[in-house]
Amino acid sequence: EAGVTQFPSHSVIEKGQTVTLRCDPISGHDNLYWYRRVMGKEIKFLLHFVKESKQDESGMPNNRFLAERTGGTYSTLKVQPAELEDSGVYFCASSHDGGRGYEQYFGPGTRLTVT
Amino acid sequence: GNSVTQMEGPVTLSEEAFLTINCTYTATGYPSLFWYVQYPGEGLQLLLKATKADDKGSNKGFEATYRKETTSFHLEKGSVQVSDSAVYFCALWTPGSARQLTFGSGTQLTVLP
Numbered sequence: 001e002a003g004v005t006q007f008p009s010h011s012v013i014e015k016g017q018t019v020t021l022r023c024d025p026i027s028g029h030d031n032l033y034w035y036r037r038v039m040g041k042e043i044k045f046l047l048h049f050v051k052e053s054k055q056d057e058s059g060m061p062n063n064r065f066l067a068e069r070t071g072g073t074y075s076t077l078k079v080q081p082a083e084l085e086d087s088g089v090y091f092c093a094s095s096h097d098g099g100r101g102y103e104q105y106f107g108p109g110t111r112l113t114v115t
Numbered sequence: 116g117n118s119v120t121q122m123e124g125p126v127t128l129s130e131e132a133f134l135t136i137n138c139t140y141t142a143t144g145y146p147s148l149f150w151y152v153q154y155p156g157e158g159l160q161l162l163l164k165a166t167k168a169d170d171k172g173s174n175k176g177f178e179a180t181y182r183k184e185t186t187s188f189h190l191e192k193g194s195v196q197v198s199d200s201a202v203y204f205c206a207l208w209t210p211g212s213a214r215q216l217t218f219g220s221g222t223q224l225t226v227l228p
Contacts (some may be wrong), residue, residue, distance in 0.1 A: 004158065033215060042119070043159075043204060045215035056215070091159065095214075104216065106151075106159035 002026065004107035006092050012113045018080040021110045025074070025094030031055075032075050033095075033104060034067060038088035049075060082114045117142045121205045121219030128195055128226050136190040136222045138179075138205035146207040148172075148181050148188040149216070153202045162190075162203070195226045 005024045013019050025032045034046040046065070047057040051072035060067070064083070069075040079086055089111050093104040122137040140146065147166040151159045163172030168183035177192045188205060205219040 031214065035215075035218075037221070040221070042121075042220040043206075043216075043218035045217070048214055059215070093159075108156065108158040 004092055004094055004105050006090075006107040006110050008110060009108065010111045010113070012115065013082055014115055015084055016081045018078065019082055019112060021077045021079075021090055021112070023075045023077070023092030023094075023107060025092070026096075026105055029094035029096050029105075030072070031095040031104075032069060033093040034075070034077055035091040035093065036088050037091070037109075038085070043091065046077075079112070082112075084114050087112055087114045117146070117207060117209060117217040119205050119207055119217055119219035121222055123220070123222070125223035125225060128224070130197055130226055130228050131194045132226075134190070134192040134195045134199075134224070136203055136205075136224070138188045138190065138219060140186050140188065140205075140207050142186075142207055142209055142217075144209045146209045148179070149206045149208070150177070150179055150188070150190050151204040151206055151218075153204070153221075155201070159204065195224070197226045197228050200224055200226045 007022045011019050030051050032049040035043050037043045045059040048055045049069045052069050066078045089109040091109045093106045095104045118141045120139050149164045150162040152162045153159050163174040165172040165181035171180045179188050179190045202221045202223050204221045206216045208216050
């Protein structure tokens with residue numbers, strides 16, 4: 001069974017540009033989460049999808065971040081326009097419906113560098 | 116709200132040394148506690164977990180005991196190996212409508228041969 005995959009693994013963009021991160025969850029997992037780790041600090045929750053619906057987006061930092069999950073499969077996280085403080089590692093995780101909330105499987109992350 | 120405080124790194128040890136990484140937490144309700152590990156170039160992996168007070172989670176020689184009285188979940192290993200070099204994250208989860216994990220800041224461990 002394939003794990004959670006993320007693309008790209010690393011992205012370097014200039015301030016003001018747009019970047020789109022992609023996450024492919026484990027097949028059959030209805031729950032999809034985005035987290036990020038900024039400046040070597042704690043990993044913070046961004047949002048949670050159940051299928052194509054946003055269940056909880058309380059962690060989204062501001063309206064420059066837009067997450068979508070059309071069709072309830074893969075998800076994208078767009079940052080527009082990117083700012084220096086957006087640099088960090090963005091993790092995606094998925095879990096199947098009915099599982100305990102902590103049974104999340106993580107991808108390798110996308111390292112975003114904004115210069 | 117929930118929070119996790121983890122000892123700051125980086126930690127550098129010689130092979131076969133004893134490892135302790137401290138973790139304390141603040142949570143509403145009755146949390147489940149976890150240690151995740153991220154090896155270089157890989158995703159976060161669940162290392163061990165404990166879902167109630169006094170439970171001991173263990174895996175790959177690592178252990179951690181859920182101490183409710185001290186709100187702690189310290190990670191220990193009696194003899195580390197070079198292959199244990201990674202970043203370790205303490206985390207918690209509480210039941211309810213919110214399903215996200217709350218993480219600590221991570222501890223970079225480097226084990227030298």
